[in-house]
Amino acid sequence: MRHILTVTVENEPGVLSRVAGLFSGRGFNIESLNVGPTLDPGVSVMTITTEGDEQIIEQIVKQLRKLITVIKVVDLTDLKSVLREMVLLKVNANDANRAEILRTVDIFRCKVVDVSIDELTIEATGNYEKISAIVGLLTRFGVKEISRSGMVAMKRSIQN
């Protein structure tokens, strides 16, 4: 099962390799990893998407907590949370299909952020399912390039 972990870490050189090395060294899988600063310059937050059975996820969480530079680990999977990923897609566009692409963009409330004679660059934001759906639909036009931010996440204020 897919789990989303929010990992609060000391903002120090090497902290990313400690976390990444833990996953590779112990054979855990990282689907996506996103790191960014917080309002406290000494602290960064990582959002890690990973997969595994309960026992593996328990190990991942404990092993992360064991790292000296990790301050806090929260598994958002069983919590109500907001999950977002952003993706940029460069899609082949010609006169025959441009309208169709734009309609898709509209339906999913995506944005066209760059245009040329034969390409459209599209920005999409959403949760995992929405991003998968958009990518799925646009592939048939021919996706030339794709760049994904990885998931970022936040626990909702009201949990029940």
Place this chain on the structure above:
Amino acid sequence: MELSGAQILLECLKREGVEVLFGFPGGAVIDIYNELPNSSLKHVLVRHEQGAIHAADGFARASGKVGCCLVTSGPGATNTVTGIATAYMDSIPVVILTGQVPTPLIGNDAFQEVDIVGITRPCTKHNYLVKDVRELAHVIRQAFYLARSGRPGPVLVDLPKDVMQVKTKFIWPEDVKMRSYNPNVKPHAGQIKKVAQLIRDAERPIIYAGGGVITSQGHEALTWLAQKLHIPVTATLMGLGCFPGNDKLWLGMLGMHGTYAANMAINNADLVLAVGARFDDRVTGKVSTFAPKATLVHIDIDPTSIQKNVSVHVPLVADCRLALEALKDELAPSLTEYDFEGGHLPWVSKVLAWAKEHPLTYHPSETTIKPQSVVEKLYELTNGDAVICTEVGQNQMWAAQFYRFKEPNCFLSSGGLGTMGYGFPAAIGAQFARPDKMVIDIAGDGSIQMNIQEMATSVCNNLGVKIVILNNGYLGMVRQWQELFYKKNYCETCMDAQPDFVKLAEAYGATGFRITDPADLERVLKQALDTPGTVIVDVRVEREENVYPMVPAGASLTDMLLV
């Protein structure tokens, strides 16, 4: 007053209680060495950096304090990696100080530059690169705190040359605070009550103790629980010494080369108290058949150890000593209400019957020396009071099986990593920690050659370390596997062309003995132990003797090959 980085470092080491620094100089650490004569620290010059880290590790295991070593950048640092991994696997507190090229050169592939922090990230508890001299005292303080607290382990501090040279005001940080590190040490009261009740209710309990009992000094509380509540005790290699080896409730080691009684008892117990142990594959055999009838209680300070290899019923994250003492307090009043002795009598009798049925044994011989008999003789001659270090292989297993350890911190062996070449430098470290004790390295002819250069260190420091080589002319443990599981294809395990160990001892200025006849064993061993200074005893033993019992890798603990 302003001090240089090197001066601050040495002052911090002194304040952290470092007595001996095992080290080897080089360009990146000359500034530190330059200050050394002005410090009260004792420095021991090893002959290879692997010797320095193992000696620091041996010092730590024998003393219970943090061991410390100092090496130069590049090859000096990489030479310590095997020793760091050894200490990491066995949770031994050591601080490794490595030189580094000056900060402006870092990343430029400078001469003798290596990213030792990157290399050792997965085999240290934590590591640091000190980029600013103003952080130095804090980092050293944190390094020692991390090394000794919680689940101990090696911590490396990388020290660029310019940081050692530059001066700053020295401020000793009175305490260490780390918001991201709070080892949970106190046992949860509710869990203690629960475990105590399980113990009261158990009919066939057993204690399975590991190195955590020794690290936490929980041996007294453990011994109290076992003896007062009549619970048989088995231990891992790392746990040997946590319970008196001559007590009738002592079953010996469990696992791959564990005793018949210990493995049978684990298999039939209704309650297993795992304390400071981690369910290693060498201990559990096939995990799915480990302790099939038991409720498993797991006490460990490291939450990652719990539910990692085996799913346990009652986890208890705590310092082992504190947990055992809490159990003692909880159970002491029950001694009057419950008849533990009578209640456990059928079980204890059964366990003792297993021990009698298949004790640790071997076929004696009048013509060749049996390696097991050498360990037995050493036990008798030292009255069980020596610090025993081992190399890795058959020698290690026979030492673990046939020496009956009385107290903790007296059996030093590379358990988790199985590092050949560990024993002798560790013995040097142990001798510095325990000048009052006889220190013996029970060695194999293969392993001893991996750090034999430390003979010079031992001789030059007038250490009385005794190396007893169980010389079978083979990489014996690998040969045993080849014999049993690879149709006797003894590929590259026969050690032809060995040095003359007696002459080798003499070449280093030590004393050498050779024993080939069983009739001479006791007399010459005694003579060797009575000889002052460093001694090598080359004991020519039965070449193809095997270690038994043996549970083949991946088999259930009850599938033992017996003598």
